[in-house]
Amino acid sequence: MNAQDTSVSPQDGGTPELRPGGSAQQIESWLVQRIATLMQRSAQEIDVKVPLTRYGLDSVEAVTLSGDLEDLLERRLASTLVWDYPTISQLAQHLGQAAAQGNPNVITNRVRVEPRTTSAAPSFADDDDVKNNSRRLRLLDVPGVGNPYFRRCEGINGDRAVIGQREVVNFASYNYLGLSGHPDVSAAAKDAIDRYGTSVSASRLISGERPVHVELEAALAKLVGAEDALVYVGGHATNVTTLGHMFGPQDLIVYDELIHDSVLGGAELSGATRLPFRHQDLAGLDALLTRRRGDHANVLIVVEGVYSADGDVPDLAALVALKKRHRAFLMVDEAHSLGVLGKTGRGVGEHFGVDGRDVDLWMGTLSKSLASCGGYIAGSRKLVEYLRYTSPGFIYSVGMPPSNAAAALAAIQVMQREPERVTRLHERVKLFLSLAREHGLDTGTSSGSGVVPVIVGDTLQAIRLSGILMDQGINVAPMIYPAVANDGARLRFFISSLHTEEQIRHTLETVARELGRLKRDFSGSFEVMTLKASPDEHPNMTLAREGFDGFVTLDLPALSRQLAPDVVYHFPGRSPLAGAHKGKDAVLDFFVNAFRYTVGTLNVRLKELLADANHAVLYWSNTAHLPGTDLRLSADICEVLTLKDGKVVEAHWFVDNQRAFDEFVTQGARFIEAHEAAIGGTR
Amino acid sequence: MNALQSQVEVARRSLEALAGADAATLSGYLDDASVFRFRGDVPLAGEHKGPEHVGRFVRDFAALLSSRGARLEVAHVVPGPEHVYARFRVTAPASPGRAPVELGGCLMTRVREGHILESSLLLDDAYAFQRDLG
Numbered sequence: 001m002n003a004q005d006t007s008v009s010p011q012d013g014g015t016p017e018l019r020p021g022g023s024a025q026q027i028e029s030w031l032v033q034r035i036a037t038l039m040q041r042s043a044q045e046i047d048v049k050v051p052l053t054r055y056g057l058d059s060v061e062a063v064t065l066s067g068d069l070e071d072l073l074e075r076r077l078a079s080t081l082v083w084d085y086p087t088i089s090q091l092a093q094h095l096g097q098a099a100a101q102g103n104p105n106v107i108t109n110r111v112r113v114e115p116r117t118t119s120a121a122p123s124f125a126d127d128d129d130v131k132n133n134s135r136r137l138r139l140l141d142v143p144g145v146g147n148p149y150f151r152r153c154e155g156i157n158g159d160r161a162v163i164g165q166r167e168v169v170n171f172a173s174y175n176y177l178g179l180s181g182h183p184d185v186s187a188a189a190k191d192a193i194d195r196y197g198t199s200v201s202a203s204r205l206i207s208g209e210r211p212v213h214v215e216l217e218a219a220l221a222k223l224v225g226a227e228d229a230l231v232y233v234g235g236h237a238t239n240v241t242t243l244g245h246m247f248g249p250q251d252l253i254v255y256d257e258l259i260h261d262s263v264l265g266g267a268e269l270s271g272a273t274r275l276p277f278r279h280q281d282l283a284g285l286d287a288l289l290t291r292r293r294g295d296h297a298n299v300l301i302v303v304e305g306v307y308s309a310d311g312d313v314p315d316l317a318a319l320v321a322l323k324k325r326h327r328a329f330l331m332v333d334e335a336h337s338l339g340v341l342g343k344t345g346r347g348v349g350e351h352f353g354v355d356g357r358d359v360d361l362w363m364g365t366l367s368k369s370l371a372s373c374g375g376y377i378a379g380s381r382k383l384v385e386y387l388r389y390t391s392p393g394f395i396y397s398v399g400m401p402p403s404n405a406a407a408a409l410a411a412i413q414v415m416q417r418e419p420e421r422v423t424r425l426h427e428r429v430k431l432f433l434s435l436a437r438e439h440g441l442d443t444g445t446s447s448g449s450g451v452v453p454v455i456v457g458d459t460l461q462a463i464r465l466s467g468i469l470m471d472q473g474i475n476v477a478p479m480i481y482p483a484v485a486n487d488g489a490r491l492r493f494f495i496s497s498l499h500t501e502e503q504i505r506h507t508l509e510t511v512a513r514e515l516g517r518l519k520r521d522f523s524g525s526f527e528v529m530t531l532k533a534s535p536d537e538h539p540n541m542t543l544a545r546e547g548f549d550g551f552v553t554l555d556l557p558a559l560s561r562q563l564a565p566d567v568v569y570h571f572p573g574r575s576p577l578a579g580a581h582k583g584k585d586a587v588l589d590f591f592v593n594a595f596r597y598t599v600g601t602l603n604v605r606l607k608e609l610l611a612d613a614n615h616a617v618l619y620w621s622n623t624a625h626l627p628g629t630d631l632r633l634s635a636d637i638c639e640v641l642t643l644k645d646g647k648v649v650e651a652h653w654f655v656d657n658q659r660a661f662d663e664f665v666t667q668g669a670r671f672i673e674a675h676e677a678a679i680g681g682t683r
Numbered sequence: 684m685n686a687l688q689s690q691v692e693v694a695r696r697s698l699e700a701l702a703g704a705d706a707a708t709l710s711g712y713l714d715d716a717s718v719f720r721f722r723g724d725v726p727l728a729g730e731h732k733g734p735e736h737v738g739r740f741v742r743d744f745a746a747l748l749s750s751r752g753a754r755l756e757v758a759h760v761v762p763g764p765e766h767v768y769a770r771f772r773v774t775a776p777a778s779p780g781r782a783p784v785e786l787g788g789c790l791m792t793r794v795r796e797g798h799i800l801e802s803s804l805l806l807d808d809a810y811a812f813q814r815d816l817g
C-alpha cells in the first residue's frame with residue numbers, strides 16, 4: 001500500500017478528504033480507507049494492486065462506491081467503472097489521469113441544470129424524453145419489426161385471444177388459472193354491481209366499506225396463512241404506498257436486483273437506504289446484512305415469490321432463517337406465485353412449507369391468478385390494523401370497486417373448489433419447459449412457475465420474433481432493454497391451466513423454427529458483444545462502446561446523453577441520410593432514419609473500436625435487404641467521433657460502396673414512407 | 684518501438700506508399716493472403732489480393748493522383764488492438780477547366796506483427812472522387 005498523501009487531510013474516522021479534481025494519489029488513499037472501512041479491515045491490509053472483488057466487494061458495494069466517488073469528484077462515472085478498472089491502483093490512476101488531462105471523457109462533469117426560460121410557453125412536446133419516446137415509436141412501426149405493444153384484444157384472454165378479428169393462441173396474459181372469464185367469477189362481479197353499484201363512492205375509512213371487502217380480506221389472509229389482510233385498488237400502488245409509508249430514512253431496504261418496479265418506487269419514496277443484492281444470491285445478502293445491519297433501525301428484505309421476467313423462485317425457507325438471524329423483516333411479493341405455486345395454489349409459502357406467520361409482509365396482486373384488479377398486504381393483525389387506519393394509498397383512495405372484490409373472492413373459491421386447475425397448470429408448465437429444452441430453446445432459470453422466458457439475446461430480434469409469431473397466430477410479448485439487458489432480450493410466455501398440450505407443442509415447434517430462421521437470415525446480427533471492454537481500454541472507447549450499445553438497443557436517451565448540444569454529424573453521399581446533421585435533435589432523427597430507411601432489416605457487426613485522447617473510431621459492417629425485392633445492402637462504415645468533455649461534438653462517417661449504399665437507402669426511404677402513409681403514421 | 688507504434692508506422696507507410704507509388708515499401712508488409720479493398724463504383728475499385736495486385740493498385744492509384752497534380756496527406760492516425768485507422772486528405776489546385784480537388788477518406792488496416800492482413804479504403808465523397816479523379 002502506498003503511504004498516505006500529506007496533502008490529504010483526515011476526515012471523520014480517518015477517511016481522507018476528497019475533492020473534485022483530486023489527484024490519482026488522493027483518490028487512491030481515499031479508496032484504500034474506504035474499502036478498509038467497508039470490509040472492516042485495517043488500511044494496511046488493503047493492497048492496491050489486488051482486484052477489489054478479492055476483498056469481497058459485491059455489485060451493491062461497487063455501485064455505492066461509484067456513487068460516492070461521483071458525489072465527491074462531482075463527475076458522472078461509467079456504471080461499469082469498478083469492473084473496468086478492477087484494482088484500486090488502476091481505478092485511481094484512471095480517475096486521476098482523466099482529471100489531470102482535463103479530459104474527463106467517460107467521467108463527465110455533472111450536468112448543470114439549464115433553466116428553460118425561452119419566451120414561448122413551455123410544452124411537453126419539447127421535452128427530450130417525450131421526443132425520444134416518439135422517435136422510438138417510429139422505429140417500432142417499421143415493417144418487419146412491427147409495434148408489439150398495445151395490441152387490441154377483443155374477447156377474454158385465456159389460452160386464446162382475438163386480435164384484429166383473428167383468433168390466436170395466447171401466451172401474453174397472466175390468467176394463470178383461467179379464472180378471468182370463468183362464469184362463476186363473472187357472475188359474482190355482476191351480482192356485486194347489482195347490489196352495490198359500480199363504485200363505493202368513498203374511501204373505505206369513511207363509508208366505502210362493503211361486506212365483500214371484509215370477506216375477501218379474510219379469505220386472502222387464510223389463503224396465505226396470515227392473521228389479516230388489507231386490499232388496495234392497485235397492485236403497483238400497494239407496494240408503493242406500503243413501503244413508502246412503513247419505512248423511513250433510518251431504515252435499510254435490501255431487495256433482489258430483479259425486483260419489480262413498484263418495490264423500487266416504494267423504497268425510494270420511503271427515503272430508506274436502498275441496496276440491491278445480486279439475483280438470488282442469498283450468501284451475498286447474508287454478507288451484506290452482516291456488514292450493514294448495525295447501521296439501521298429496521299431492515300427489510302424484499303423478494304418475489306416468482307420473478308416476473310425469469311420465472312424462478314427464491315428459497316423462502318432459507319430467507320426466513322436469514323431474516324431471523326439478522327433481525328430483519330421479510331416481504332414477499334406474490335404477484336406471480338399466488339395461484340401458481342404450491343399444491344393448492346396457496347403460493348410460495350405452501351411450496352416451501354413455510355409458516356405464513358414467518359413472513360412479515362405478504363404482498364400480492366388480484367390481477368393475475370385471481371382474475372381481478374388490486375393488491376393486498378397480509379400479515380399480523382396489528383400490522384393490518386395500523387395500515388387500515390394510516391396507509392395513505394388506502395385511506396386517501398377510494399375503496400375497491402365491489403365487482404373487483406367479488407371477482408377476486410369468487411376466484412379464490414373456484415381455485416379451492418377445483419384444485420385440478422392448479423395441478424393442470426403445473427403439468428402444462430412442466431411440458432412447456434421440457435419441450436422448450438428439447439428444441440434447444442434457452443429458458444434461462446425458469447423453474448416450474450407460470451412464467452417461462454425464451455431468451456433471444458437481442459432487442460430487435462426479440463421484437464421481430466414476436467411479430468413473426470403473431471403472423472403465425474401466436475401472441476407472446478417481447479421483453480427488451482431496458483426492462484432486461486440487451487443480451488437477455490426475450491419472449492415471455494405466461495402459461496395458463498387452459499393451454500392444451502397441442503397448443504404448447506405447436507407453439508414451441510413454431511418458435512424453434514422461426515427463431516432458427518431468424519438467426520440464419522440475420523446472421524451476423526448485432527454482435528456488439530464480440531468486442532468486450534478490457535480493463536485498460538481508453539475511456540473514449542468506453543464511450544463509443546456505450547454509444548454503439550445505445551444504437552443497437554434503440555436506447556435513444558442513452559445516445560442523447562452522449563451528444564453535445566451543438567453536435568454535428570457529417571454523413572457522405574447523396575441518399576436521404578446524407579448531409580451535415582446539426583444539433584442533438586437532428587442527430588437523433590438521423591439515427592432513427594438510418595434505421596427506418598434500412599427498413600428495420602439493418603444488421604450491424606462491430607469490427608473494431610479505436611480511441612485516442614480526443615477521438616473514438618468505430619468500424620462496422622452493415623447488411624440489410626428490402627422486403628419483396630432483390631435489393632440487398634452490404635457496406636462497411638467507419639465513424640470517427642470527436643469528443644470533448646465526454647461528449648460527442650462532431651462525427652464523420654465514411655462509407656465504402658457508397659453508390660450501392662445510396663441506392664439502397666433511397667429506395668428504402670421511399671418504401672418506408674409509403675408504408676407509413678398506408679398505416680396512417682404512428683399513433 | 685512498441686507494438687502500437689509499429690502498427691501506426693505500418694499504416695502511415697501504407698498511405699505514403701499510396702501517395703508516392705511506393706509499391707516496394709508496401710509489398711514488404713504483404714503476403715499472398717493480404718487483401719486491399721476499395722469497394723464501390725469508383726475508379727480502381729476492387730478487392731486486390733497479394734503483393735502483385737496490391738502493388739499494381741498502388742501504382743495506379745498514385746498515377747491517378749499525379750495525373751491531377753493531387754497530393755495525399757496523412758491527417759490523423761489512431762491505433763487499436765486489431766486495426767489502425769488513418770485519415771487522409773487529397774487536394775489538388777484548380778487547373779484550366781477543372782475545379783480544385785478537396786476530398787478525404789480513411790484507411791482501416793488490420794495489422795498483425797508488422798504484417799498487413801487487410802486494408803479497406805473508405806472515402807468521404809465517392810462522387811467527388813469519381814468526378815475529379817475519374
Ligand SMILES: Cc1ncc(COP(=O)(O)O)c(C=O)c1O
Binds near residue numbers: 333335336365373
Ligand atoms: C412482481 C409484481 N409486483 C407488483 C405488480 C403490480 O401489480 P398490478 O399489475 O396488479 O398493479 C406486478 C405486475 O405486473 C408484478 O409483476
